[in-house]
Each structure stands twice: as C-alpha cells, then as structure tokens.
Amino acid sequence: MQLRQSKHRTTAKNRKMKEGMRTRCESCIVRQFNALRAMGKEELKKVSDSKITKTVKKGETIFEEGEKLDGVFCVRSGVSKLSKLSENGKDQIVKLATKGEVIGQRSVIAEEFSNLSAKAVDDMEICFIPKDIITTTLNTNPNFGVEVLRHMAHDLKEADDVIVNMGQKTVKQRIAQAFLYLKSNFGEDKDGFLTLTLSREDIANVVGTATESCIRIISEFKKKGLLETSGKKVAIADEKGLEEVVEGF
Amino acid sequence: MQLRQSKHRTTAKNRKMKEGMRTRCESCIVRQFNALRAMGKEELKKVSDSKITKTVKKGETIFEEGEKLDGVFCVRSGVSKLSKLSENGKDQIVKLATKGEVIGQRSVIAEEFSNLSAKAVDDMEICFIPKDIITTTLNTNPNFGVEVLRHMAHDLKEADDVIVNMGQKTVKQRIAQAFLYLKSNFGEDKDGFLTLTLSREDIANVVGTATESCIRIISEFKKKGLLETSGKKVAIADEKGLEEVVEGF
C-alpha cells in the first residue's frame, strides 16, 4: 500500500481530532466498500487532494445532532455509533458504522442539519471529504449518484428491519439479536470474545431499553449458557440457542 | 386538466386492479411532489407513454413482500400502507404513502425483491411506471438521481425518527403521536374526524402493539377528553393534551 506524508493543513476543523498522515484515495482499500468506487479518476484525485484524514479517539464526537456538515466522513478503521437523543434524555443508537462506510451523507445530500450525532466507539481513523466534491460529482456523474442511491437504499431497508424488530420483538429477543449482529458484523477475537465491545449502556441504547434490563437479561443468558462474559467483554457460547431466543423459543 | 382515453393494454399485470383512463404525466399535479419533476421533457414523455394507471380498491394488495417489482408506483390518490410481516405473525406498518409519493423505488433501485408489501388503505388511483425508464433516466440524468436521492434521504430520516420513537417512547406516547401524525398529514373532515380512518388493528400495527392495548388506550384518551370516536372514526378533541402525552406529561 502506497503511503505518503503530507504537510500539516490548517483547514482542519478544530475539534479534538488529530490530523494524521495522508494516503491516496485511489489506493485506499475501504473505497471498495462504498460509493466512492463509482468515481472517475479525475474526481477521485480531487477527493484525495482535498480530504483530511483524522484520528478520533474512543468516546470522542465526530459530529453532533443539529450540526451543519460541510462534508462526509469515510471510516477507515474503528466503529462509530450514530445516535439521536430522545426527549426522555436517553440516546437511541440507530446504526453502527464501520470500515468502508460513509457517514453524514444523508445530511449533506438533503442539505439539512444532521439528524444524528456520531461518536467513536473505538479509536477511529476517518477521512473528511468536503461536500463540494460530493455534490458536484453527484451533479455530473450519474454512476456516482446511482451508487450512492444504492447504498442509501440499503440503509433504508436496514432501518425498516429495525423498525419491525422494535415494534414486534421483546427486549430479550432484540438483545439476543444484537449480539448475533455484533458477531456477524465485527467478528470475535482468538478467545471467542466479540471484537467490538460495547458498554451495557450502549447495548441498551441500541436495543431501546433500560441499562438495568439489559444487564439482567445478559446475566439470564449467562445462566442459560448462551453467553460468557469477562468484565464488559462478551462471548457467544451458544449461537444456535441465541437464534432460538430471537425466533421466540 | 387534460384527459385522454387510452386503448386497453394487455401488458398490465393481472392483479385485480382496474386499468383506468390515461392522463399525461406532463400535466399531472402529483408529479410536483416527487422526483419525477426532475425529468426532462423527453423522459417524461416516455414515462407518460409507458405508464399504466390503475385503480386499487380498499384492502387490495399492490405488491407483496418478496415480490420482484418491474417498476414503481406513483400514488395519484388514496393511501397505501407499507408493511412487513414479523416472525410473530403480525404486520408492522413502516410507512403510509399518500398522494404524490412513489412506492417501490427502493427495491427497484437496489434491484432486490421488495422488503415490504403495499396494500391500499383507501380506494386508490396509482400509476405503474416500468423500471427501465427509471433506471435509464437515472443513468443519464444526474438531476433526476439527485432528486430521487433527496427523497430517499428524507425517507431515511423519517425511518430514523421512527426507530427512536419505538425505542424510547411508551405505547401510549406512540399512539398519541400517531393520531397527531394522522391529523397533520391527512387532515380532518368537516365534523372534525380524521380524514384517514385506520382500523384499530392498523393503528396497533403502526405503533407496534397489540390491538387490545391500542383500543384500551384509545378509550382512556376518550375518558380524558383527548379524543372522540364514532365507530372506527376518530376525532382529536384536545390536540394540546395529546402533545403533552407525547412529551410524557
């Protein structure tokens, strides 16, 4: 992989993110996963020249709900939670975005303030891509538009599925499902623990329940031999069993 | 408005929908509300020539979950419920589509089988637009792509909001919210009853609860003077009061 050192840029937004080294988008692997792959050589070059690579540490905020976004963020590594604050003061996590995904595109395309906030669950490496390039490419390269459209269509379908689950499944089913999701999307380490470790509160906020309820159900799963835990780390002990829980026994 | 009679077309799908008279898309008012307005004269002409106007009666199905869609449907009048069946055997209504909205676009764009089914809540008049025209326009006219993107971005935002509500609000709050939604989106008749009348079961399926719970809460609202009912018709008696319920008292 070709790397290149860049001089420091003063155009970076002054959040507490560190600007890191520069890689060329043309040779960035994560691009294969997102809509940027539909860009032409020229367009990609422009993106590469104007993008800003940043490091975001665990817990830090990428952008807040209601904020105006001047561009999108492409995730190179780590995981971000996209959430929205409800009137009751609790966050609802709407999506977890990982390597190769682009966040903020909805707001940029709709030219609205962001409806969600994005925070790092992990240490992350992200690229900020100014919106000008996105919109001009959108206006001139139909392939890019179609590709973005496809991704958005996919997000929309996933959102529909979440709505169905929230409406029709019990908290217990949704928690079991969440763990299966974490396994299939982020994998497990050599000891069998889920690679992505979420706090109990985050899990509760994904599922839409109280932290204590979440904890209680996790320990119930432990007693039944479906899960193992070590601190906040969780391992799936009986995948079939969890799937049965999701189906409703 | 210019009307035109068309000869009968044998290409129509043989569902139990009636093919009606033909109007020109160029002069169709509902087009103003959807992405078709970004089409050029030529493109719109093609749409107009190949579209099929159909009548769908209350309760009939426009398409089923898992069905392959050969095009999209533009709603000229009436309301459709987009729903998905959950493993527990109950429908979750994900969206209500009304005049000017286009349904089925997600599946056509993603080139997937439909993830939702669409049924008529009302008597409806819809136009079927073959997917070829949609996709070729998408591939050649960037403005159209952007416009579709904007609409999809809007749908996605709404879906996010629904997720937050499902996760963080009680059934009571969601029901109150549903009635306010019905009022602001579909209005009320001269007697103050909501124009769009949903069965208690449909309301329950929008909100994600059991029909009986829904009924029980409606009668509670009636006792508190927030709602009036007459058969299945519902009138909002105290909008402020309902809003307070949504906020959580």
Added chain:
DNA sequence: CGGTGTTTTGACGTCGGTCAATATGTGTGG
C-alpha cells in the same frame, strides 16, 4: 489507595401482551 464510573443485584410497581367473552357493526343471501 481513594475516587470515579461501570456492572450487578434486589425490590417494587406499572405497563403491556394474551386469552376469553361480549357487543357492535357490516355484508350477503333470502
């Protein structure tokens, strides 16, 4: 080693789902 934040556990009450039983429509054929 104390301080701070997270995980666990208990207790308790309400919310909401399920199973009936009843009432009220609503449509259909006679």
Added chain:
DNA sequence: CCACACATATTGACCGACGTCAAAACACCG
C-alpha cells in the same frame, strides 16, 4: 327488510415483561 355469518370493536381478568430507584460489588486510573 330481516336474519344469519363474519369481521371488528370493546371490556375484563390475569400475569409476565420492563422501567425505576436504590444500594452494593467491581473495575479502572491517577
């Protein structure tokens, strides 16, 4: 127009699921 058949609305009873308020047990960090 009536009467039966069937769908929808309503109500009651019952109980498990879930949220809330503490308080205790751990873990992590300077």
